[in-house]
Amino acid sequence: MEPTNALWHLENIDVSGIFCPKKIENGGLEQQTHRDFKRGEYIFLPDEDADKVYFVFEGRVRIGTYGEDGKEITKTILGPGEVFGELSIISDAREKRRDFAYAMEKTTTCVLTIDQIKSLMREYNGFSLFLMKIMGRRVLQMEKRLESLVFKDSRTRIIEFLYNLATEKGQRVGYEVVVRKFITHQEIANLTATSRQTVTTLLNELRNDNVLTFDRKRLLIRDMDLLKKEMDKPA
Incomplete structure (x- = not known):
């Protein structure tokens, strides 16, 4: 089982090369910027101008918002090959x-x-479709999360999250599935609205x-079928 978050492979276009000019041998697209962020650094905050789109080359990024009480609400966690800030493409130029x-x-x-x-x-042919797929996928993820x-x-929400995590970002090792860079228990709680x-x-x-x-470094699913059955067990 290979990770499926690297969506550009589905479109047969090198999105990493499009976003990252250092990977393009002909020297084109040099106007793009590579930015490094330290652990714990904010890439952008609410009310800043929505005028850029970001491609994760290395590292991990947490996307979230603030509730009325000021509490942070995690929406998703992204890794290499994923894009964020894409809603700015369809937003009004003055929108924050x-x-x-x-x-x-x-993170780079x-x-x-x-x-x-x-x-x-x-x-680039296919690039528009790539972005549309990202936006559509995000909408479906939010709908499923709301449901x-x-x-x-x-209990079911946590198990479902683990199953989906292994399905989307896991790698098969023999009969098992491993997810590297496993997130913390608190981050899982934030994503599943639990404790x-x-x-x-x-x-x-x-x-x-x-x-x-x-x-702290990995999650190893010994039996995906058994994990799936756990979702149907009564709480």
């Missing part, structure tokens, strides 16, 4: 950011302005049942 983007570790991004993005959409919050209990204690308790339960094992 609603979310924040935060570097979870040392390739940054393009909206004008550069529009130029690339005209120049999960409304109709499913906390860190609930996540920790359930992970330990699944480890004791030999469904999975984990540490």
Whole structure:
């Protein structure tokens, strides 16, 4: 099982090369900028100008927003090969950011302005479709997450998250599936609207049942079918 988050492979276009000019041998597109962010550094904040799109070359980025009480709400966590800030393409030029983007570790991004993005959409066949797929995929993810919050209990939400994580970003090792750079229990809690204690308790339960094992660096699913069956168990 290979990771499926690298969407450009589906379109047979080298999006990494388009965003990152240092990978283009002919020296084109040199106006694009590579920016490095330290762990814990904000890439952008709410109310900043929505005038750039970012491609994650290395590292991980957390996208979130703030609730009315000022509490941070995590929307998604992105890794290499993924794009964020893309809604600025269809936003009014005067519109501001609603979310924040935060570097979870040392992160390198390739940054393009909206004008550069529009130029690339005209120049590269398939690039517009690539961006449309990203936006559509994000909408579907948010719809599924909303349905999960409304109709499913906390146990099911956590197991469903782990299953989807392994399906989308895991790599098969023999009969098992490994997810490297496993996120913290608190981050899982933020993404599933549960508590860190609930996540920790359930992970330990699944480890004791030999469904999975984990540490700070990786998650190893021993049996994907068994994990899927866990979603149907009563709370």
